[in-house]
Amino acid sequence: MTNNIILEMEEYAKEKNVPIMEKEGITFLQNYIEEKNIKTVLEIGTAIGYSAALMSLKGAKVTSIERDNERYEKAKYFVNKIGLNDNITLIHSDAFDTNITEKYDLIFIDAAKAQNIKFIEKFKTNLNKNGSIIIDNINFHGLVGKSETIESKNLRSLVRKIEDFLDYLSVQTEFKYEKKEVGDGLIILKEA
Ligand code: SAH
Ligand code: MG
Numbered sequence: 001m002t003n004n005i006i007l008e009m010e011e012y013a014k015e016k017n018v019p020i021m022e023k024e025g026i027t028f029l030q031n032y033i034e035e036k037n038i039k040t041v042l043e044i045g046t047a048i049g050y051s052a053a054l055m056s057l058k059g060a061k062v063t064s065i066e067r068d069n070e071r072y073e074k075a076k077y078f079v080n081k082i083g084l085n086d087n088i089t090l091i092h093s094d095a096f097d098t099n100i101t102e103k104y105d106l107i108f109i110d111a112a113k114a115q116n117i118k119f120i121e122k123f124k125t126n127l128n129k130n131g132s133i134i135i136d137n138i139n140f141h142g143l144v145g146k147s148e149t150i151e152s153k154n155l156r157s158l159v160r161k162i163e164d165f166l167d168y169l170s171v172q173t174e175f176k177y178e179k180k181e182v183g184d185g186l187i188i189l190k191e192a
Helices: 002-016 023-035 050-056 069-082 113-126 153-171
Strands: 040-044 061-066 088-092 104-109 127-136 175-180 186-191
Touching: 002 050, 002 069, 023 050, 023 104, 023 127, 023 186, 040 050, 040 113, 050 061, 050 069, 050 088, 061 069, 069 088, 104 113, 113 127, 113 153
Parallel strands: 040 061, 040 104, 061 088, 104 127
Antiparallel strands: 127 186, 175 186
């Protein structure tokens, strides 16, 4: 039953071009949650609730923020259908307008790719001691590192922002970080 709903989510995402996590990436996150005994997750960028559902199936309570109305509604539908209402709290709002006071073991940032630094700045106070921040799509489909070859101005500017983010990581001292070559590329941050 659960597996069927997960499959239904994957099919919906494919059909409607919703950028859910790649299999390898979500499997890594699920193992990370198990290994580190992560109990609470704050997710920025719910989309249709796919990564939220799979993380919560590993026993974590997930709070997830989504600004798009259609995706938020679809996430609500799927979370209900899969029976995870008690474990997943969905917030329909722009993350930059959302003030959260609780602290979490893991903050998973998978939203607007040009704004990773701003998301970290806003939500780092919501991280438990020894908690982790994980950021998805650090390779952006293999384009990161190749921005100067991209013709489309918008795409080039977006990829440049991810390159800038990597540069920023290498000079800041607040977090230690590692890059994981799984899925579309993940960065894991921990307080230094
Ligand atoms: N984590 C999901 C995929 C998220 S796709 C999964 O793997 O299943 C990225 C989502 O982030 C999009 O649905 C987009 O609407 C949302 N988003 C982007 N910027 C946002 C913001 N500032 N606040 C809330 N949601 C945002
Ligand atoms: Mg992603």
